[in-house]
Amino acid sequence: MRVPSVGLSRDERHIVAEGYRLAEYMLRNYEDKPSLGVTIGGWLERLRVMVLARD
Numbered sequence: 001m002r003v004p005s006v007g008l009s010r011d012e013r014h015i016v017a018e019g020y021r022l023a024e025y026m027l028r029n030y031e032d033k034p035s036l037g038v039t040i041g042g043w044l045e046r047l048r049v050m051v052l053a054r055d
Helices: 010-027 036-054
Strands: none
16 A cells, blocks of 8 residues: 655654554454344254254
């Protein structure tokens, strides 16, 4: 990500760039939790498989 070079001193640009690097590192393996609909759909699918396995 580019760091703005207009209006900031060299030290401020360095701080901003370091913040971008830190944020990128922290979010590297982040995944959103599945939505409620996806979660319920998974539960229903597992229930369907269990019920069909009984037959």
